[in-house]
Structures are given as structure tokens and as C-alpha cells.
Amino acid sequence: MTRAAASRPARERLLAAAGELFYESGIAATSVDAVLARAGVSPATMYAHFAGKDALVAAYLEQRHEVWRRTWDAVLAEREDPVERLLSLFDAVGRYRSHEGNRRGCAFLAAxxxxxxxxxxxxxLEADTHLLVERLRTLASAAGVPDxxxxxxxxxLLYDGALxxxxRAATTPGLPDDDPLVRARALAATWVDAQLAGRRRT
Amino acid sequence: MTRAAASRPARERLLAAAGELFYESGIAATSVDAVLARAGVSPATMYAHFAGKDALVAAYLEQRHEVWRRTWDAVLAEREDPVERLLSLFDAVGRYRSHEGNRRGCAFLAAxxxxxxxxxxxxxLEADTHLLVERLRTLASAAGVPDxxxxxxxxxLLYDGALxxxxRAATTPGLPDDDPLVRARALAATWVDAQLAGRRRT
DNA sequence: GTCTATACTCCGATAGAC
DNA sequence: GTCTATCGGAGTATAGAC
Structure with missing residues (x-):
């Protein structure tokens, strides 16, 4: 019983296995063999779908980017208040993490x-940063933040800090257990409020 | 001319080479051979000083931890105002980075x-987090912050965000060029002021 | 499309001389 | 303490059959 359930196509199983192993153990530390073993796929099959490990890594990152983007889209679709939409970044991270079962930090920064x-x-990696900056800029503008x-x-900065x-918590369990996302969101909300208050006064 | 200047002892040259390569290219991606080549040291000599690559990596991290701690110590020794001492974290990072020539993020989080x-x-890695948390807690207490x-x-959180x-800037050059440390310090200063103001009112 | 078996490189670590 | 030379193993990728 070295094979995984072969119901799904090999490419899908490979991406699922890569998603777990690359994220949990790091990209460089994860061998192609390990991905093959978890996916229950032979080497030749993998190289029929991906040009090599680099291509598999790129596909892994693309997959994460897409899921993250859709998660944020879904959260945004539930919000109408402009300030809530701006702060939805932190709620989207929370949903993404609980949905994907991510215990460690940001896969893109690690990569x-x-x-x-x-x-x-x-x-x-560039697409991730680009999405964050552009979307935050647009949402901030819509919320009426001056700059x-x-x-x-x-x-x-607060987003990166929370992630x-x-x-850090994964390496040093003895830290205060409060949720960094809650803290980051609260700091962001306070900052945005101050910006809007400053605008009203001006 | 494949050898580096052999004036300093081999152990020192190994640590210097490891410090550059592990930080710039990542630990897993850096082979022992690459460290040996840059240090101008033969394999046998390295294994006379370090039990293996793992031990070399540990020594590299210890070295960074010590330099960072001393840098922060030096900045703290220049400050007397309790709030300035609390915020000295961000100044110490700036000095550490300019002194060590670090263009990328935090070596401990990467590791x-x-x-x-x-x-x-x-x-x-645990020592790094422990130093940060304990020292910040002590300095915050001395500054009269309520909690x-x-x-x-x-x-x-602000420190991690800045790093x-x-x-991010190393991977995506097209970002706004402002200094994250200045931003993080300003946010921290505002937050601390609000905490102290709240205490005075209470 | 998928498998088994294998080629070949590179890495970490050691042996033995000086 | 330091060197040259090399071993054993793991890693990526390919060949060829089904």
C-alpha cells in the first residue's frame, strides 16, 4: 500500500502533495521523491505533467495564489461598508488559514x-505582492483615506507582521497565545479611523 | 587563486563565508562545498571544527544572535528616556542592517x-524570540505602559512586519521605497503614546 | 498516461598523508 | 591543523516497456 487513492488524476494528486510538503517542510528540503511518494505517482508520470521540480514549485505557488485571491474575493463580496472592505484583508487571511489548515506563516515569503x-x-511572489498593494490602494481610496x-x-506592514x-509561534510555542490577526486588524482599524478623522478635520 | 586570504584562522573564515552564503542564498540551497570554496578551506578542516553542516548552521545562527544582541545593547546604552528605550528596537534594527549589509529580511525567520x-x-531561533519578547516586556514596564x-x-508584530x-522588497522592486522601519517605529510610537495617555486618564 | 528500472550529478562526510 | 582524494547516498531526470 504505497499508493494513494488513485481516483483523482495524477496531476491533481501531485499538486495536493506538493502543497502539503512544500509548505510544511520547505521547498528546498522537500525532494521530488517525497512528493511522488505522497501522491502515489511514478517519476515518469510527474515529468509528463511538469518539466521538472522548478515547474512543480511554480505550479504550487500559482495554486496558492489563486486560492488566496478567490478567498479574499469571497470575503469582499460579503462586505459593503468601505472601511470594512479595506479591513477585509485580515478576515480573508483568517478564513484562508482555517480553510487551508495553515499553521505556519506566509508561503510566499517563505518561498x-x-x-x-x-x-x-x-x-x-510578485503577483502576491502586487495583488496586495493594488487592492489595498484601491480599497483605501474607496474608503476615503487621504493617502x-x-x-x-x-x-x-501589519499583514506581514501578523503572518x-x-x-514565530510555530518555532517558539511559549509565546502569548493571542491571535495576531485580531491584533493586526485592531491596529489597522485604529489607524484607518485616525486617518479618516484627520480628513474630516482638514 | 581559489583561496581566500588565509590570514584569519579557518574557523573564522568559515563562519564569515557561511554568514554571507546562508543569508543570501538560503541555508538548504547553500552546499557545504560553496562555503568551503568561499572560505578557502578544505573539507577535512571544516569537519575538524564543526561536526557537520548542521553544526555549522547552528554556529551561524548563534553568531547572528550575538551580534544582534550586542547591537541592541549598544543602542540601549545611548538612550535614557524610557519611551525612547522601548522604541530603540527599531533603531537597533536599522543599525544592525546598515552595519551588516543585510538587504534581505530576518535571518531567523528565514531559518x-x-x-x-x-x-x-x-x-x-527560540533565543531570538525570547530576547525580543522579554526585553520588550521589561522596557515597556519601565516606560509605564499599562500592559x-x-x-x-x-x-x-510591527517589528516582524518591517522585516x-x-x-518583499528584495523580490518585488516596484514597491514604494519608503523605509519600513520608519513606518513601524512611527506606528509603535503612536501606539505607545496612546497607551500612556490612556493610563494618565485612568 | 502510467509504470519499472536506471543514468548521472551533486552533496555531505571520511581516509590517510603531510 | 591542514591538505588531496574519494566513498556512499540522495537527488533530479530519463529510457523504454506496457
Missing amino acids: ATELPADHPGHRW PDDAAATLL DRFA | ATELPADHPGHRW PDDAAATLL DRFA
Whole structure:
């Protein structure tokens, strides 16, 4: 019984296995063999679907990017208040994490430290940052924040901080257990309120 | 001319080479051979000083931890105002980065995503978090912040966020160029002021 | 499309001389 | 303490049959 359930197509099983192993153990530390074993796929089949490990890594990152984007879309679709829409970033992270079962930090930031500069997967790291900055800028503008660029930079800082705290908690269990997302969201809300109050006074 | 200047002892050259390569290219992606080549040291010499790659990695992390701690110590020694001492974290990061020439993010968080849970270097990742939390808690208490645990958690979040923005900037150059440390420090200062104002009113 | 078996490179670590 | 030379194993990728 070395094979996984072969009901789903091989490509799908490979991506699922890669998603778990790359995220849990790191990309460089995960061998192709390990992915093959978990997916229950032979080497030749994998190389029929992906040009090599680099291509598999890129597909893994693309998959995460798409799921994350759709998760945020879904949360946004539930919000009407402009400020709530701006702060939806933190709610979307919470939903993404609970849905995907992510215990560690941000897969894209982890990949950024592991991949060489010319790796094909780099495209998705840039796409992640681009999505965050552009969307935050647009939402901040719609919410009436005076300086949308400034708002995007501030919320991105709080977002990164919250995700890194998850990574820290994974290595050092003895930390205070409060939810970094709640903290980051609260700080963001306070900051946005101050910005809007400043605008009203001006 | 494949050898580096052999003036310094081999162990020192190995640590210097490891410090550059592990940080720039990642730990798992850096082979022992690459470290040996840059240090101008033969394999046998390295294994006379370090039990293996894991031990070299642990020594690399210990070295970074010590330098970082001393840098923060030096900045703290220059500050007398309790609030300035609490915020010195961000100034210390700035000095550490300019001194060490770090263009990427936090070496400890990067290592946390790369190293398996039982790696000997894990001790220094915990030491890093422990130093941050304990020191921030003590400094916050001295500054008269009502809830020192809360303050430590908030400043740690801003600290992590700033460091991650550096990692992001390394992968996506098209971002707004402002200094994340300045932003994080400003947010921290505002938060601390609000805490102190709240205490005075209470 | 998928498998078994294998080629070949690179890595981490060691043996033994000086 | 330091070197040269090399071993054993793991890793990525391919060949060829079904």
C-alpha cells in the first residue's frame, strides 16, 4: 500500500502533495521523491505533467495564489461598508488559514527566501505582492483615506507582521497565545479611523 | 587563486563565508562545498571544527544572535528616556542592517521556515524570540505602559512586519521605497503614546 | 498516461598523508 | 591543523516497456 487513492488524476494528486510538503517542510528540503511518494505517482508520470521540480514549485505557488485571491474575493463580496472592505484583508487571511489548515506563516515569503532570483516561481511572489498593494490602494481610496499609498504600505506592514507571528509561534510555542490577526486588524482599524478623522478635520 | 586570504584562522573564515552564503542564498540551497570554496578551506578542516553542516548552521545562527544582541545593547546604552528605550528596537534594527549589509529580511525567520523542527540551530531561533519578547516586556514596564505583555506583542508584530517588508522588497522592486522601519517605529510610537495617555486618564 | 528500472550529478562526510 | 582524494547516498531526470 504505497499508493494513494488513485481516483483523482495524477496531476491533481501531485499538486495536493506538493502543497502539503512544500509548505510544511520547505521547498528546498522537500525532494521530488517525497512528493511522488505522497501522491502515489511514478517519476515518469510527474515529468509528463511538469518539466521538472522548478515547474512543480511554480505550479504550487500559482495554486496558492489563486486560492488566496478567490478567498479574499469571497470575503469582499460579503462586505459593503468601505472601511470594512479595506479591513477585509485580515478576515480573508483568517478564513484562508482555517480553510487551508495553515499553521505556519506566509508561503510566499517563505518561498522568497528559498528560491533563487531567476526561479520561474518568482512570478507568483510578485503577483502576491502586487495583488496586495493594488487592492489595498484601491480599497483605501474607496474608503476615503487621504493617502491610499500610505494606507496600503501600513496595512501591508501589519499583514506581514501578523503572518510572521504565526511563523514565530510555530518555532517558539511559549509565546502569548493571542491571535495576531485580531491584533493586526485592531491596529489597522485604529489607524484607518485616525486617518479618516484627520480628513474630516482638514 | 581559489583561496581566500588565509590570514584569519579557518574557523573564522568559515563562519564569515557561511554568514554571507546562508543569508543570501538560503541555508538548504547553500552546499557545504560553496562555503568551503568561499572560505578557502578544505573539507577535512571544516569537519575538524564543526561536526557537520548542521553544526555549522547552528554556529551561524548563534553568531547572528550575538551580534544582534550586542547591537541592541549598544543602542540601549545611548538612550535614557524610557519611551525612547522601548522604541530603540527599531533603531537597533536599522543599525544592525546598515552595519551588516543585510538587504534581505530576518535571518531567523528565514531559518525557521527552512530548518526541520529537530535541527540544533532551532535553539537560536527560540533565543531570538525570547530576547525580543522579554526585553520588550521589561522596557515597556519601565516606560509605564499599562500592559507590558500587550506592548511586547504589538511591538513584535510591527517589528516582524518591517522585516518582512524588506524581504518583499528584495523580490518585488516596484514597491514604494519608503523605509519600513520608519513606518513601524512611527506606528509603535503612536501606539505607545496612546497607551500612556490612556493610563494618565485612568 | 502510467509504470519499472536506471543514468548521472551533486552533496555531505571520511581516509590517510603531510 | 591542514591538505588531496574519494566513498556512499540522495537527488533530479530519463529510457523504454506496457
